[in-house]
Structures are given as C-alpha cells and as structure tokens.
Amino acid sequence: MTKFRSIFWHRRDLRIEDNIGLFEASKNSKNLIGVYVLDPNLLNLNRTTSEAKNWFLGESLLELQKNWERRGSCLLILNGDPIKLISKLADLIKAECIYWNENIEPYEINRDKIITEQLSKDKRKVYTFLDQLIVNPINIKTNNHEPYKVYGPFYRKWIDLINTTSLSANNLIQIQKNYEKFVGLNDRELLSLKNSNLNYCITKKRISIDNLLFSNRFKNTNLCPCKPGESGSIKQLNLFIHSEVINSYNKSRDIPSLETTSHLSAALNLGTISCRAVWNGSQMARNIATDEHQINSIDSWIKELAWREFYQNALFNFPELEKGPYREKWLNFPWQNKHSWFEAWANGLTGIPIVDAAMRQLKHSGWMHNRCRMIVASFLVKDLLIDWRWGELFFMKNLVDGDLASNNGGWQWSASSGMDPKPMRIFNPFRQATKFDEDGNYIRKWIPELSHISTPNLLAGEIIPEERNSYPKPIINHKNQTSIFKELYSSIK
C-alpha cells in the first residue's frame, strides 16, 4: 500500500497513546508531523476558556511535544485561525493527507467543514475519526430513530451498545504495538518551515509556549486537583482505580470535603486520556471487585461517564442548546439580574457559607465539586433570580474542565430549563450543607475566617455579628426568594 506524507491535527486529544486518528495516520504515512493550533476562538479568556484551563492546556502541550520528539518527529504549535493555518501548513510541507479526530461542538463542526472543503479542493485527503466519546452519537437513537432527550433511556441504550460491541479492545493493543516510531521532516524542511511566514513555534524551549499561553498565568496549580498531561492523567486514573476509591464512590462522591472523585474531567475534556482508557479502567475495577457494594459503586461512576456522553449527544443533536434554554418558555422568565448579587456570588461573599465555600474553591483551585456545582447553580438561579447563562459563562471563565456540553447541560439541569423532565428543582443550601458537609469541614477549609463557628451554626448560616469577623451577612433570605421565584415561574407562558 502506498504511504503518504501526512499531518495529524491534535485538538481535544492531547495524547499519543490510544488515539484512533493518530494510530491510523501513523499506520498509513511515510512522513508524519503533528500540529496543534492555538485557536483564538477557543482561547478567549472572556468567553470560552479560563486561566486554569490554559495552564492545563499549556502543560499538556509541552508534554505532547516531547512525546512527538521521542517518537522521531515533531509537534508544531501554531497560533491563529485554523481555517487559514491548516491549508497553509499542508501546502508548505506538501502533505497529501490530513488526519484528525472529530469534535461535536457547533463551532468546531462548522470550522472543520470549511477546512475539509478547502483541503479537498487542493486535492488533499482528509481522514477523520470519532474518538472523544465511548459511543458515537450517530449510533445512539431511540426506536423511532430520534435522539434521546432523557438520560435514563439514553443510559440503557448506551450501556447496551457498549456491551454488544465490545469497544475497541483489540485496537487498543494494536495501537500500542504499532506506535514505536514516526518519520518526521528532515532538518532542511524544518528550517524552511521556520523561515516561512507561518505563525508557529517549534522550539523545545518552554518560554515560547509560556508567552502564548501564560500571559495571565494561573497561580494555584497546587490547589487544582486535575493533573495535566498524558502521564499525569494516566496516573490519576490508576490512582482512582487502584487505591480503591472507586469502590466506595457511590457513598463518598457527594461529600465535597473528601477527595473521592476521579478529577478526570479536565483530562477527558482535552483528551489527555482516552475515553476508552477510562472505560477500561472501570471494567478492570469491576473485575476485581469483591462484593455487590463495590460493583454498585463502580456502576455509579460509569453512570457519570454516561452523563458526560449524554450531554455531548444533546449538544451534537440540538446545537441550539448553546444559545439558550431547551424549554423555550424560559426565554420569557423575568430575570432580575442584580449585578451586586452576581458579584457577591462570583466572589464567594453571599453570606451563605456552603455557597461561598464552593465559589471560593472554584476561584482558588479552578475546580469545584459536583455537589457544590449543583448547589451554587440552583442558588444563582432560584435564590438570586439571575439568568443561568451568566453562571454558565462564569464557570467557563474559571473552570479548569470547562466544557460547553457538560457545563451547558449542568446549568440547564439546575435551572430546570433543559431536557430533564422534572422542571422545579430548588436546593435549600442549608439542608444541602447539613446533608453533605455535616462536620463543616469543606466550609471551614474554604472560608477560614469562619473556622471558629460551631458546626450547627455554620451549616445553618446562623452567625452572630460578634463572630462574623469580615464575613458578610446573608444577602438574601432563602425562603422569601424562592417563593418569589415560584411566583415568577408560574407567571411565564
């Protein structure tokens, strides 16, 4: 079989191992180089990304670059619009084929369509694969051939498809065997690339990526529980599986003071780990589980992986979700959008301890526990009467794992504007704190100025003025606000 000169374009698959598109490219190419494009549309700190996520991306790219060099080729890191850069690069190095793994976000789908047309016009071959999800969304349809809108039936179909198609276990072994070496470009070609007007950085020196990514650097990397890079992600998965944390996941996953979830969300978002590796990890844990309780725990974790796939499917099938509520009635909700309340929420200064602890966790560590994401989202929408899209955007601008589909899904679920059939879910922050932070450890960790308050008072948010230190009084009364919310909700058509 004739082998070609090819480019592999990394996007949300910042890994060498177990990468379907890269595996196919390496099998079929005479020369192969990698490219990553720092796309300003995806790296906008005011809209689409956060400093924490840029840190995770930058560290992961540095490792990926080293891994390409170890394999005998290189990873170019370009800075600009992929629509211009991918064709230009293909031109410059005379690549005959371009490979990549597809994504499901509307912007990426449209962008890729334009790039594919351009490359095809130039008589280049484009090969794309789906490697971001365990099950391809095209294959998950109801009996009426429609996309699923409800998680329960989606999950049953998803697990059924996995069990009946046995994933790509054979491919996995093959991929690792065939990955020994790539043949890159020769020195003369690399030099001429360097001298071209392509905007890129091909240096081994860290400083150039630093300049691109870290102008506004995320400081608290030690507080962020998500570990960047391919090796960091694999370690994180192994730790979760082998330390047996997974075996008690269904009991401990809701306790935000414990580190008992996998913290793999950022790795899954940028693909420093494959969804197959994660799935295989869960199966390995299942095989060595010793009792029913452990199996149930592992299955609860698998159900979370399925939530991720559910939201990706939802966005893929209903791209309009990106723009607003699934339930159109919500377009008429009379949001009060009080800026001072939003600022208090964003800065962890609402005077409601569990909400403030969670928002401070986000601000300092770039990550927030899932239980707390639900609490603060409900509070913003149903207590503060602020449009959930403000919260959605704030999360994207601060989370290390910000992901359009999961974030939008989580916010629409909390706001009751999404596909979820239960429309009126209101969290009482004090009851949530009592149930999930019963010793007040989480609150004390993130709001140290309240560490002297007795646990019952801390959980109930009843702090007398003399004991408050600098901590603010509650900005609202939960009971009053939620009854206003209910009235406003019943008034919309």
Ligand SMILES: Cc1cc2nc3c(=O)[nH]c(=O)nc-3n(C[C@H](O)[C@H](O)[C@H](O)COP(=O)(O)OP(=O)(O)OC[C@H]3O[C@@H](n4cnc5c(N)ncnc54)[C@H](O)[C@@H]3O)c2cc1C
């Ligand atoms: C308002 C709101 C916003 C959210 N925004 C995001 C986001 O931007 N990015 C993101 O990855 N997750 C988001 N989530 C989902 C969830 O909170 C995180 O995925 C989870 O906390 C990550 O921690 P973990 O990796 O330790 O998860 P684990 O509990 O170990 O779960 C394993 C994996 O399953 C997936 N997952 C778990 N729970 C969910 C869920 N409810 N929805 C979708 N996927 C899930 C994640 O990929 C996660 O890494 C959001 C949830 C809410 C309520």
